[in-house]
Amino acid sequence: MSLHHVRRGNGSPLLLVHGLGAGLRSWDPIIDALAAHREVIAVDLPGFGQTAPLTGEVSIATLADSVERFIDDQGLDGVATAGQSMGGRIVLELARRGIGGDTVSLAPGGFWTERELAAFGYTLRPSIALVRALRGALPTLLxxxxxxxxxxxxxxxxxxxxxxQTALPDLLGLVDAPATDAAMGALTKGPKQKGAPAGTVPGRVTIGWGRRDLVTVPRQARRAVEAFPGATLHWFPRCGHFPQWDAPSEAVELILASTH
Known part of the structure; x- marks a missing residue:
């Protein structure tokens, strides 16, 4: 499967992997700032944006497989990666597999307790249902x-x-993407994220977390760092689940400083 993608800018390549929502457009608030310094490649995961859904199982593993094949097909061996939410988990999974280079993972899932996972599903699913019900009114409401x-x-x-315009693409993506429900199932019913022993990942790992994240709550950050020994933890002080929304300049600085 070919992933729809865009390329912008010049310099050392940087691959962006989105979470649930608008596909690659989720990076709109910061992609131009990143592309001023790097060649940025942003992908639509299967079933999001302009990429067709997977024909088989949808899981973090199969979504990561699709990105791994993209990296291989595009000759991007050793590419630095950055991901947010589900995409943050996917880039950590790639690092665990030894794929890519430096990794920046923003608010990744997969490091929750059973109670936290249940709360994630119980709160986010109704929110998605509400957004679907309000789809036609979203531009006005926002x-x-x-x-x-x-x-x-x-x-x-x-x-x-x-x-x-910052939030509208992601909310519309939650409504319109054919893979939203399947990806939610992968997050809530699939296995937790595996870690990697020290010295086995191909580059530096940086994990960014919002102090006010209500989706992947801040106490999960410690577990993420423990799963990837040697990872650097960066706190976004006044930030929720989307650093590219709440702290765009800080997110750009972190990604650029943490990758080469």
């Missing part, structure tokens, strides 16, 4: 700071300050 805050309170630490 234009008003009060309704925007109500819609995005689970995802952003300061939703009232975001622009409509």
């Amino acid at each position: 234009s008003n700071p009060v309704s925007r805050t109500a819609l995005l309170a689970q995802l952003s630490a300061h939703p009232w300050s975001l622009s409509r």
Whole structure:
């Protein structure tokens, strides 16, 4: 399967892997800033954006397989990677497999307790259902700071300050992507993320976490670092689940400083 992708900028390549939502457009708030310094390759995972869904099982492993094949097909051996949420987990899985180079993982899933995983499913599934029910009104609702805050309170630490265009692509992606439900199943019913022994990953691993993340809660960060010994943990102080929304400049600085 070929992954739809875009390339921007020049320099050392950097591969971006999105989470649930808009596909590669989830990186819109920071892709231009990254591309001012690097050649940025952003992909649509299977069933998101303009990439067709997988024909078989949807799991973190099979989604990572698709990115691994893309890296091979594009001649990107040793490419630095950055991912957010589900994409943050996928780039860690690639690093665990020895694929890629330096890795930046923002708010990855897979490091939860059973109780935290249950809370993740019980809260996010109704939120997705609500967004689906409100799909036609989303542009209007996101234009008003009060309704925007109500819609995005689970995802952003300061939703009232975001622009409509920052969040709209991801919310529409949750509604429209054919793989949303299957990917949610992979996250909530599949295995937790495996770690990697010290010295077995191909480059540096940096894990970024929002202090106010209500989706992958901050206490999971310690488990992620323990699973990848030697990883550097970066805290985003005033940030929810989407660093590219809440702290775009800081996210750009972290990715650029942590990869080469």
